[in-house]
Each structure stands twice: as C-alpha cells, then as structure tokens.
Amino acid sequence: MRRILLTLFSLIAWSCFAQNDDDSSVQGELTATVVNAQSDFPLESVHVINLNQVKGTITDQKGRFTIQAAVNDTLYLSYLGFKTQKVRVTNDMFRFQDTKIALTELAYALEEVIVKPYQLTGYLEIDVKNLPVNNAYQYSISGLNTSYEAGNKSPSAVTKVLGAILNPADLLRNLFGKKPRQMRKLRQMKEDDGIRDLLASKFDRETLTELLQLEKVDIEDILNNCNYSKSFINTANDLQILDAISSCYEEYKVLNRK
Incomplete structure (x- = not known):
C-alpha cells in the first residue's frame, strides 16, 4: 500500500512539473x-x-x-x-x-x-536679426553617407569630426562593445511602425532607455562621440535619437571590422 501511495505521489508531482514546464513556454x-x-x-x-x-x-x-x-x-x-x-x-x-x-x-x-x-x-x-538662431551645423565628408554635427564657432569641431572618421572605434568601443545585445535591437525597433510612432511623439528618452537598457547619460555619450551637437541631443525627438544611434552603430561596425 505504501509503495502504491509513493508511486501515486510521484506521478502527481511529475504531472505538475510537466504542466508548469509547458506553461513557461506559452506564447x-x-x-x-x-x-x-x-x-x-x-x-x-x-x-x-x-x-x-x-x-x-x-x-x-x-x-x-x-x-x-x-x-x-x-x-x-x-x-x-x-x-x-x-x-x-x-x-x-x-x-x-x-x-x-x-x-x-x-x-x-x-x-x-x-x-x-x-x-x-x-x-x-530687424526682427530676423533679433530672433535666436539654432547654432547646430553639420559637416559632411565626400565619400561617406553620414553628416556630422558640431556646435557654432567650436574650435574643436572639425578636429572632432576628423577624429571620429579616422579612429571611431577607439571612441565608441567602450560604449557599443558593452551592449551588443541591446544594439542588435536597433534594427527591430526601426522596423516596427508602432514603436516608431511612439518614439516620434516623445522627447523624454524614457522609452529608449527601456528598450535599449541604457542610461540617459549613455545615450548622450554615444551621440557626443558621434559628433552630434548639444542642440540636436536636447531638442530631437526619440525617433530622431534612435535613427542617430543606429546610424552611428552601423558605421562603427563597418569601421571596427576594418
């Protein structure tokens, strides 16, 4: 009788375990x-x-x-x-x-x-001269499909652009290299219309930080090292920021392979 009870309890336990295991794969x-x-x-x-x-x-x-x-x-x-x-x-x-x-x-x-x-x-x-002007300028280099932003009258603006082109891997390896899984999500995010519509209406970076598992300061560091101006970083919507990070990451991958 004891052997029968033990067998019965074992079957019940196994059945519950199998059910829980099946439930965990529900999708x-x-x-x-x-x-x-x-x-x-x-x-x-x-x-x-x-x-x-x-x-x-x-x-x-x-x-x-x-x-x-x-x-x-x-x-x-x-x-x-x-x-x-x-x-x-x-x-x-x-x-x-x-x-x-x-x-x-x-x-x-x-x-x-x-x-x-x-x-x-x-x-x-007269009024045109008195209105504030967006001082974010872009530099483009022949042969590349990417433009680089730099602040107005910044003495290091051109130097930063050339530095990023000549050796961008050194600037971004620590940022992108530590987040390979998150960076691979960029293409999925750009292809989903629901996510794009949401990001186009947001400016707080909260959704981006959740999707990419990055801190806001990491996003700013990435864009700074990709030579986007402070004006762009502060005023762009989350979709523009996503596109900027994606563009920077794709260029980083190409140059890093070389």
Whole structure:
C-alpha cells in the first residue's frame, strides 16, 4: 500500500512539473485592456511595447490591445499624463483573455512661469536679426553617407569630426562593445511602425532607455562621440535619437571590422 501511495505521489508531482514546464513556454497573441486606475474607464491610444520581442501597438477605443508575447515577457505601457508601467506576462493572462491593466494619473506641481515674448518691430530685416538662431551645423565628408554635427564657432569641431572618421572605434568601443545585445535591437525597433510612432511623439528618452537598457547619460555619450551637437541631443525627438544611434552603430561596425 505504501509503495502504491509513493508511486501515486510521484506521478502527481511529475504531472505538475510537466504542466508548469509547458506553461513557461506559452506564447502567442495576448489581449488585455488598459483602464484608468481612478475611474476604471478604458484608455484609448495607450502605447504598449513588448520589450523582449521589440513589438509595439496601441489600445483601441475600448482600451483593448493585442500583441505578440510569451510568458515572462515584459510589457511597457506609456500614456501622456499617466505613470509609465511595466507588466510581466503571466500564464493567467493567456488563460483568461480579460486582463485589466490600470494606469495611474500623474500629479504635477505647476511652478510659476515667466513668459518673455520676442520684441518684434514689424520690420523683417530687424526682427530676423533679433530672433535666436539654432547654432547646430553639420559637416559632411565626400565619400561617406553620414553628416556630422558640431556646435557654432567650436574650435574643436572639425578636429572632432576628423577624429571620429579616422579612429571611431577607439571612441565608441567602450560604449557599443558593452551592449551588443541591446544594439542588435536597433534594427527591430526601426522596423516596427508602432514603436516608431511612439518614439516620434516623445522627447523624454524614457522609452529608449527601456528598450535599449541604457542610461540617459549613455545615450548622450554615444551621440557626443558621434559628433552630434548639444542642440540636436536636447531638442530631437526619440525617433530622431534612435535613427542617430543606429546610424552611428552601423558605421562603427563597418569601421571596427576594418
């Protein structure tokens, strides 16, 4: 009798283990709904990105979205005026296709803002001289398809450009070499329309840091070493920054092989 009970317990344990092992490989299209945590109302046009598979989508009028995912993937949800949120995909999210994900509104403390209007005279020649000018210039070198930015009247601008062309691997090896897996995601990110649409509307670098697993300071270092101006780094949207990093990385790979 004892031998029968032991055999029965072993079969149950093995069955549970096999089931858990099968569940861990569950993948496919995942459907869920995003709602306002305070009102429980559905949120439309929330951007949802699968950080592991580099796929993106947005919610519809009912707050629903469908995205390719697997168990243990991480979903990154972003919506203007709400706190961004990361959600780990579980087995239950596949079993029960009515999962709700709640986003919390951000509370902003507004500070006093002093608006300084331009003093326009109505004369074009005078007003043009008084308006601020973007001092970011670009240098291009014949034979290369890339242009290099440099600040206005910077004595080292041309030197930096030539230095990057002559020996860019030394400048970027420490930055790109430590993040090979993240850099390989660049092409996937550029090919996904959902991610591109999201990045084109953002300027905070938060989504980029999550996708590439980089710090903001790493992104600035990459662009600085690729000779992009401070003006570009500070004012470009996240999609432009992505394209700049991708272009720099592709050139780095070519020159590093040589």
